[in-house]
Amino acid sequence: MSAARDEILRRIRSALGDVPTGERPDDVPVSRDYQRQGELAGAPLIQRFADRLRDYDAEVRRASPGEVGAAVAAACVAMQCRSVAVPPALRSEWRPPGIRVIDDEGLTAHELDEIDGAVTGCASAIAETGTLIIDGQGESGRRILTLVPDHHICIVTADQIHGVVPEAVAGLGPAVRVQGAPVTLVSGPSASSDIELSRVEGVHGPRHLVVVIVAGPAAV
């Protein structure tokens, strides 16, 4: 085993005979000549996010902070989703009234397969790409929770929406470095274009993705 390691490292060093011995990685210049901060804010930022989500066939619902539970319930009813699993940390006012809510205290894949949907929060979101980011912490829930059930309803607050990809990646740094958080980027429902490049949704992950954007009336 370590023989393989030594041999590969030796091959690499011998292949790099043209690299000066004193060169450090940082001596190879990398220019960051690209956008690292978004230009939109407020209502136009939220609008961009909603447009991009719809582009990839996610359903978008808007709610004021007081209406979230009702908006989630309405989405469940529309999808005939009678039971939902939620992260135990999900705040009570985001839980849908009138729908069977099961806390994920270590549900198995088979148990989740019998539940219609999942309701979660997220760590952050990206407007430019219509992306939700779940990081396994708190209201994001475990990875399996948003993977096995057929429907995923994700709640995003306006202050969680970044403009562009670099802002979101930077924002995740601490959770990854400190907690080793497992991160999943979700952009629209599961899809495949493997047959004649014709897009089909719901291959293995959730078939439906509903995003509830929470913003006060001023931002909407």
Next chain:
Amino acid sequence: MTDAAGHGWAGRAGPSFPEAAKLALADSQLRHNLGHATHTIRAKRAEVVAELPDWEGLREAGRALKERVLRHLDEYLVELEASVRRAGGVVHWARDAAECNRIVADLVAAHGASEVVKSKSLTTEETKLNEALAERGITAWETDLAQLIIQLDHDVPSHILVPAIHKNRAQIRELFARTLPQAPADLSDDPRALAEAARLHLRKLFLDARVGISGVNFAVADTGTVSVVESEGNGRMCTTLPDVLISVMGIEKVIPAWEDLEVYLQLLPRSSTAERMNPYTSLWTGVTEGDGPQEFHLVLVDNGRTNVLAQQIGRQALNCIRCSACLNVCPVYARTGGHAYGSTYPGPIGAILTPMLSGMTEAGSLPYASSLCGACYEVCPVKIDIPRVLVDLRRQEVAHSTRAARVRGRLSPEHAAMRALGRVFSNRRLYEAAQRAGRLGQGPLVRDGMIRRLPGPLSGWTSMRDLTPLPRQTFRDWWRANRLAGESATPIRMRDRPGGDLAGGGRP
């Protein structure tokens, strides 16, 4: 093309590219499927790339980061190993395909599993992991829809992103009806119905899987984070549901820092599936208690990559992030498809990567599978100068075969002709004498101002195109007459320009 044995993968052993291409070109169904697919994705890519005003800046950063990694690959791999270990993972090193396959098979066997679920991985295609597992009595289920199609039909992939691009819906319907026990009797050829049949087939396998195998798109040296970028959710299933996860990566997949993902997570989806972002990207760091696999193994594979690294011009091929944009724009790939390349990596990137991975001993015809038009370089998100590498590989191939011919004591007619041409082109007097001779000699061949058929071994050139005859006056003649003799020089305008200087341009 269902003969897996005929395809030599990274080190090819099958027919040469021209032989295989001739067969592919005769298959009109294949050409139709390919033409449709490559043109569709080409247009979509151009649209989403145009949306980003900073695309060129991202490309340059993507290239430069890879250059930094490759010039210090040993340091980054050692850092990655330490980070993965710190996060609770186990790192293995594999010098070649056999060693990689043995490591994975031993791990699977140690857990007593006879089945594994597998998400798409080109590196394990390259090492032929599935066949090696089968020899140990382990069934590897491919879970990407296209890979499943390929596996069920005992076929080989023909495209990096959409491996079953050469098949149409009717062919896939027939395959599923024949091979999937759960497929309904009245299965239609609607892609939705076909995907549903695959979902039903794979669902139970996912939920019961104990060992999962995945490839790796990026591995972050400073955090030990490993990522899989995908669309269907099968990658998430394979990396989340099993108790044990084994991820296999080529050693060039390492990137320096977490923040560098900001570059590649923009470059890859737009170049690959032509989306602003692919549906799912999983990024995990070792193991997380109570969430996902509780045992994680990362296998670092060389299998010829250090041969590529040793090539100073060719090294940049290791920048590749496997997006497949170069395949979709290539006029050669769009007509022949992937099988003709006889390699895990088809298209322009395969034409440079395959011969270098195998140490230039095989695949000598691949660097010629290109018209050097440069479209691949233009779309490459990490700026691999594929035409430049192709030309360098042709130079090496010629040097290699010339040496071999010398050993045999005989040059081929092509080598002899090229050598003679080289002498003529490097000497003005010989060159002009040859032009004069050519003008006299071409007389009987010219019909209506064009040469439509050349004799003997030159006929190959005119079998697909007409040739413009040598002009009565060459540029040199004109220059002498107009610029050197009388000093009453008039500015050169394009319409004054004579027909041409060299041996006459081809006309398509």
